[in-house]
Amino acid sequence: MSKTRTIKVEALSRVEGEGGLHVRLQGDAVEEVRLSIYEPPRFFEAFLKGRTLAEVPDIVARICGICPVAYQMSSVHALERALGVAVGPEVRRLRRLLYCGEWIESHTLHIHLLQAPDFFGCESGLELVARCRDEFQRGLRLKKHGNELLEMLGGRAIHPVNVAVGGFYRAPRRDEVEPLIPAFEWGLEAAVDMTRWVAGFDFPDFERPYEMVSLSHPDEYPMNEGRIVSTSGLSIDVTEYERTFEERQVAHSTALHSVRKDDGTCYHVGPLARVNLNFDRLSPRARRVAAEIGFSVPCRNPFRAIIARALEIVHAYEEALDILSSYQPFKPSRIELNHKAGEGCAATEAPRGLIYHRYKVDADGKVTFAKIVPPTSQNQGQIEDDLRAWLPDILSENEGQTALDCERLIRCYDPCISCSTHFLKLTVERGA
Amino acid sequence: MSALTQQTLPAISPRLRLAVFKFASCDGCQLSLLDCEDELVSIAAAVDIVYFIEATSHVELGPYDVALVEGSITTAHDARRIEEVRRQSKFLVTIGACATSGGIQALKNWANHEDFLRAVYARPDYIATLATSTAIADHVRVDFELRGCPINRHQLVEVLKSLLAGRRPRTPTHSVCLDCKRRGTVCVTVAQGIPCLGPITQSGCGAICPSYDRGCYGCFGPAAQPNCDSLADYLVSTGTAKGTLVPLLRNYNAAAPAFRAESDRLSTAMPGDVP
Numbered sequence: 001m002s003k004t005r006t007i008k009v010e011a012l013s014r015v016e017g018e019g020g021l022h023v024r025l026q027g028d029a030v031e032e033v034r035l036s037i038y039e040p041p042r043f044f045e046a047f048l049k050g051r052t053l054a055e056v057p058d059i060v061a062r063i064c065g066i067c068p069v070a071y072q073m074s075s076v077h078a079l080e081r082a083l084g085v086a087v088g089p090e091v092r093r094l095r096r097l098l099y100c101g102e103w104i105e106s107h108t109l110h111i112h113l114l115q116a117p118d119f120f121g122c123e124s125g126l127e128l129v130a131r132c133r134d135e136f137q138r139g140l141r142l143k144k145h146g147n148e149l150l151e152m153l154g155g156r157a158i159h160p161v162n163v164a165v166g167g168f169y170r171a172p173r174r175d176e177v178e179p180l181i182p183a184f185e186w187g188l189e190a191a192v193d194m195t196r197w198v199a200g201f202d203f204p205d206f207e208r209p210y211e212m213v214s215l216s217h218p219d220e221y222p223m224n225e226g227r228i229v230s231t232s233g234l235s236i237d238v239t240e241y242e243r244t245f246e247e248r249q250v251a252h253s254t255a256l257h258s259v260r261k262d263d264g265t266c267y268h269v270g271p272l273a274r275v276n277l278n279f280d281r282l283s284p285r286a287r288r289v290a291a292e293i294g295f296s297v298p299c300r301n302p303f304r305a306i307i308a309r310a311l312e313i314v315h316a317y318e319e320a321l322d323i324l325s326s327y328q329p330f331k332p333s334r335i336e337l338n339h340k341a342g343e344g345c346a347a348t349e350a351p352r353g354l355i356y357h358r359y360k361v362d363a364d365g366k367v368t369f370a371k372i373v374p375p376t377s378q379n380q381g382q383i384e385d386d387l388r389a390w391l392p393d394i395l396s397e398n399e400g401q402t403a404l405d406c407e408r409l410i411r412c413y414d415p416c417i418s419c420s421t422h423f424l425k426l427t428v429e430r431g432a
Numbered sequence: 433m434s435a436l437t438q439q440t441l442p443a444i445s446p447r448l449r450l451a452v453f454k455f456a457s458c459d460g461c462q463l464s465l466l467d468c469e470d471e472l473v474s475i476a477a478a479v480d481i482v483y484f485i486e487a488t489s490h491v492e493l494g495p496y497d498v499a500l501v502e503g504s505i506t507t508a509h510d511a512r513r514i515e516e517v518r519r520q521s522k523f524l525v526t527i528g529a530c531a532t533s534g535g536i537q538a539l540k541n542w543a544n545h546e547d548f549l550r551a552v553y554a555r556p557d558y559i560a561t562l563a564t565s566t567a568i569a570d571h572v573r574v575d576f577e578l579r580g581c582p583i584n585r586h587q588l589v590e591v592l593k594s595l596l597a598g599r600r601p602r603t604p605t606h607s608v609c610l611d612c613k614r615r616g617t618v619c620v621t622v623a624q625g626i627p628c629l630g631p632i633t634q635s636g637c638g639a640i641c642p643s644y645d646r647g648c649y650g651c652f653g654p655a656a657q658p659n660c661d662s663l664a665d666y667l668v669s670t671g672t673a674k675g676t677l678v679p680l681l682r683n684y685n686a687a688a689p690a691f692r693a694e695s696d697r698l699s700t701a702m703p704g705d706v707p
Contacts, residue, residue, distance in 0.1 A: 011485055011491075012485075013485045013486070013488060013489040013491070014485075014486065014487065014488065014489060015486070016459050016463075016486060017454075017459055018454060018485065039456070040455070040456040040503075040506040040507050040510060040561060041506075041561055042456055042506075042535075042536075042537040043537065043540055046540070046543070047536070047537075047539040047540065047543070051679060052676075052679065055679065055683070058649065058683070059536065059683070062458050062460075062535075062536050062581065062684065063458060064458050064459065064460075065457075065458040065459040065460020065461065065462075065463045065582060066459055066460070066463055068458075068460070109463075109466065113466060113487060117489075123488050123489040123490040124481075124487055124488030124489065124490060125487065125488075126472070126473070126476040126481065126487070126488065127488070127490070129473055129476070136473075137473070140469040140472060140473075141469065143467075143469055144469040144470070147467060147469070155640040155641070155643070155644050156582075156637070156640055157467060158460040158463060158464065158467070158582040159460060159581060159582055159651075161640055161641050161644055161646065162644045164646075168644075169644045169645045169646045170644045170645040404489075407489075416459075
């Protein structure tokens with residue numbers, strides 16, 4: 001009888017938040033793959049109850065220091081729907097601008113500090129400096145642009161203070177916007193060069209028959225609005241999200257796992273899904289560079305998600321430049337809210353993928369119910385599924401190397417474990 | 433909430449060995465280190481980053497010269513882990529509101545823990561957590577505290593530079609209110625009647641909220657010798673409902689002693705209006 005062996009990664013590195021991996025093998029057959037999330041739970045959905053709806057964007061930002069804007073955006077749209085109001089075109093454009101800042105900041109962080117080291121056999125981005133000093137410094141400069149945009153429009157990069165239900169506390173002045181324009185003109189060219197650099201990495205030959213899911217909007221690359229679509233032809237209104245997908249709790253994780261409700265299978269969200277489902281709505285420059293580097297859709301190789309991320313950075317620069325250049329201050333910066341009892345949901349596109357919020361509010365403007373589904377809990381089942389498929393290719397006598405290879409694959413998803421624990425720590429293994 | 437509790441700095445190795453640890457938190461404060469885009473390469477050249485799971489797969493065992501600790505203690509396992517971090521670290525710096533006062537998750541200190549579990553998880557029995565979220569200083573000795581939700585990355589650089597130079601870090605403890613005067617922001621409370629915690633909140637953010645036409649909501653926790661009663665009484669006398677002030681005090685530094693005492697005082701005076 002073949003021997004049982006286990007491969008363990010106690011603490012996944014270069015991911016946001018803390019998790020581990022547990023693989024059990026019977027001979028060379030994969031018996032079990034568990035991505036364990038052991039972040040302590042933080043119970044946001046519980047303590048949102050009873051808070052006034054105006055506080056919600058500030059509170060949900062604290063779920064994640066890397067993508068606070070995603071939480072703020074989903075919450076304000078859901079709450080505006082609960083109140084039956086819609087923001088005007090000026091606010092809408094500024095919200096896209098804010099999201100551009102977060103995509104640039106988060107994607108450049110992931111590419112340069114978290115994932116690129118894997119393609120050079122380095123343990124960290126800082127070790128990568130010795131190998132690719134110019135590329136790394138360029139990456140930091142791009143990352144700084146993302147943060148500067150968030151600071152200008154949001155007040156600060158982590159947990160911005162300017163996002164309100166109904167708009168912004170204050171619309172920026174023209175003199176606050178202007179200084180960013182030359183930086184972003186440089187950044188657009190630099191982002192194109194960065195994409196060429198990333199496209200030259202050596203990608204493992206590994207494709208998966210993903211069901212990819214993202215928002216899709218007829219006129220624009222998806223950020224704040226659109227229908228939820230998939231590669232198998234799903235197209236639903238956001239209000240149908242919970243009838244189509246559900247979160248299930250598993251014993252080995254403080255994060256809930258999302259699955260498709262009809263057949264219980266996993267799905268894939270994030271930049272690769274967005275690019276596959278919305279390729280023709282990427283900005284002209286992003287499409288041109290994609291053609292130049294030979295990137296086309298469908299692309300089902302998770303390692304190439306880094307190219308999708310790079311293309312989205314190019315897109316974000318181009319769109320941000322357009323909004324910054326044409327921006328005119330406006331008043332009022334937010335619409336008046338009249339409290340009434342209601343319920344609303346919204347999905348937006350966080351850097352890591354679709355993020356869904358639903359709230360109920362009472363006539364006093366207090367939250368009575370909150371539900372939040374972050375991207376990483378949706379990807380968790382898919383990550384485990386990918387590992388099961390890839391493990392037979394990478395199994396070797398050197399279990400340390402196999403563990404490192406598993407981590408490489410997990411990192412492709414840019415998992416944000418702090419987000420995905422609604423908020424818990426995942427070594428809750430209850431053995432005999 | 434003391435600043436440096438040690439009178440002298442510990443002897444630090446020729447190459448400072450830096451470790452970053454995470455407890456219950458959002459990752460934002462340790463991200464602030466990676467957000468030091470201009471200084472990051474110099475920092476990495478000046479110190480040995482020997483434990484920083486988010487940024488590097490390179491892991492060394494202790495002892496460490498400096499440990500930056502993010503997050504609060506919410507599980508029995510973490511309560512043991514912080515003691516080990518303390519044993520291994522010469523100089524322990526808490527970074528951010530979670531580590532320094534328990535963070536927003538300390539709201540559960542006021543609530544029924546079982547209700548919270550059931551609100552989020554269908555199978556609460558899978559989840560092992562403590563009923564409270566507490567600051568690092570409630571468990572082990574802390575050598576320096578960096579406030580903020582999130583911290584200010586310039587203050588973080590100041591701490592690292594100070595430790596490299598063998599001097600005590602300098603971070604101001606005056607109130608946000610003073611910073612508004614310095615930057616010339618018109619007072620949102622006086623001019624617009626917006627409730628603002630600026631007079632009792634510690635400086636550090638740069639007084640950004642009033643510059644965006646909103647009141648301070650206390651991200652950096654209580655300033656030195658805050659007169660919370662006086663501010664609350666003034667705001668109530670000028671028309672702010674107590675029911676607005678209690679949640680304003682009970683957010684990212686809810687369990688900081690001065691804010692906790694004031695929100696408890698206000699809610700005792702007005703039961704039924706507590707979040």
